[in-house]
Amino acid sequence: MNSQTARKMFSFDIRANHFFRAFLLLAMSLLAGVAFADDFNDGVSAYKSGNYQQALSLFEAGAKKDDPKSTYALGLLYKNGVIVRKDIGRGLNLIMKSANQGFARAQNYLGVTYYDGNEVEQDYKEAFDWYGKAAVQGYPDAEYNLAVMYGLGKGTRQDFSETIKWLRKAAMHQLPEAQYGLGVMYSRGLGVVKNDEQSAYWFSKAARAGYLKAQNKLGILYSEGKGLEKDEKKAFHWFEAAAEKGYAKAQFNLAVMYDKGIGVAKDVSKAIMWYRKAATQGNVAAQKRLKQLHS
Template identity: 30%
Template sequence: MSTPQPPGPSPSAPLPMTPDLNRILPNADRSSLDQLFSLGEYYLKNKQYSDATKVLTLAAKNNHLPAQMALARIYSKGLGTAQSYSNALEWYKRAAESDDPVAEFNVGYFYANGYGIEKDMAKAILWYRLSIRHGFANAQFHLAMALQIDTSDSKALEESFSLMAQAAAAGFPDAQYQLARMYAKGMGCARSSTKALAILKRLPESSKILFLTGYIYFTTPALKKQTEALKLWSRAAAEGDGMSAHNVGHCYQWGLAGLELDYNEAMYWYTRAENMGFKESQIGIYECWYWLEEYDKVYEKLEQALKDGFTSAHAYLGHCFFFGHGVKQDYDQAVLHYVQVPEEYRDVSIHLQLGRCYLEGLGGIERNLDAAYILIQMGTLETYPTSLYYRGYCLENGFGCTKNLEEAIEWYIKGFKAKDKDSQEALLRLGRLHDPTTYVAYHMSIDPGLINDELCFDD
């Protein structure tokens, strides 16, 4: 990332005579400084880094832009000297005083990554904006990515899309891929799988191209290509793409894309993904262990997931303590974990268990029937059998709602049909069931409406 440099001496040419620096520097005219720079470039090509640094420093101190940029690269890469991002940043800033777009971009990049200075995205964005005045595609791309940090800011996403489109039009490959990604997800633009696929088809095949194409196939029902998506993800996983391996595991975990639900096969793919460095697959691993009732393994994995920053692990830790799975049953600990689950990960099972805590005064929560019924309503799902029972239980007794026995019985019947033991016993108690049917033990269920959202997308 540098401005075009004037050609230096040919590597095969004899070492040029060193200019008389004492004569050149007092006047520091452009031609003399160009001589110094050419000599410095010659030294660099011949890996005479110490000499190059000395000569380029002389020119750089006299505001020779190409020399300042070359000197910044020397310190950034540690060529013949200790790597020093702070020294590199100093020279990029000096070069930026000449309104050079590459220098301005590099200053922003150093701020964005905390190279030689404290990380500061606000300052990075300011420097990127200076660089894009010149139409510098690299700055357009990085500014576009920085504007995606807050996905709730629609104006920022629209600007991000515009900048990404400009960088892509300039032929910047990473921008072309990201533009396809934004079309695929509808980030800052109307979602268009057609436009996304058209861009991807023009790019050389790679694991990330296979991954994104698979995602588009999977999440666009009109394409009817979910099976093809699995094939693409499998190919990408073979090339080391962890997100693709994770998505194959996700399909096995939930029986998607025509696959039979298979926790063991899901574990295989999740483990592959984790070994590729995709840590998010820990979530799938502990979920599968939970359904396989390998509770000791679940608890150990959950604690590791929390250490790695996956706050969604609080949900299953809460379940472990609530039901005594792998640990001693402890409602206080269950509630402590449930309330730490981020809002976007609070599914029906968490709402229901918290509703039960309010209903029965568990986990240090004071009994509150109104709050209990609100949460139980939020936790009701027809594919979640135990929620159907508690909905009926509240209606039968008027807990947080108007007492309504007939409506309660309707919920108990739904629960019984879903093979919930408590619903069956409620119907027997109320004399509405005279021929008990063998029920299947209740297992918790996750809201199926959340399943597709758990496919990994961002890279």
């Protein structure tokens, strides 16, 4: 398999840790009972209760004491212009300081920033290095992102064995993207011996965690009887689960089930409804089938 083909097959996305998600995760880890500096602890509480100026003052106080969590939080506020006037340079400097102090979330955030070229010059090697620093600390998003870098050969050599290694670590941390990724690797024999049963196992784990791509894929496996016993009703169930959450491919597959009466009673009106939902999102196959039904 040449490198271009492998990259096309390895179609994962970097897990971005954007501002609000990053900040809420920070707050959630605090509430989970992790011991943080008082300034940061009180700052998060103030932020969550809407006392933004108090939160800002507390984060500033914590940053002056070189608390990496407070420094990171303050950096996010400045970079995104929340509470304070937006100052991308200052925000990035604070996040960089926190990352250099060893704070894994800040390290992963910088990885995403350099990977995307978001307000910095795009640099895959820099992204790879920051993901690596966070991943060795057991930070799940960074473990997954490092796996993606190895799979795509961006910032490092392409190495599917390393991809598998880091996907496993992230999957054991219950990250559904990584569980889905392992399903893909086993289904295609990338870095591991092709194994349909293992593929179905990991797709199932991700699907039950609510990952829409995995729910759609599990529906396909049940409809084909690949890696598990064929069951059209279960296929319908998983297509419906993802379709109702707006996943276009699942909407199309659910429409086909209604259209042909597979796993459910034939219902053309419901088929048309789901074809339309998929077509609205640009699904070409759904658009084509709607034209056929209305011709």
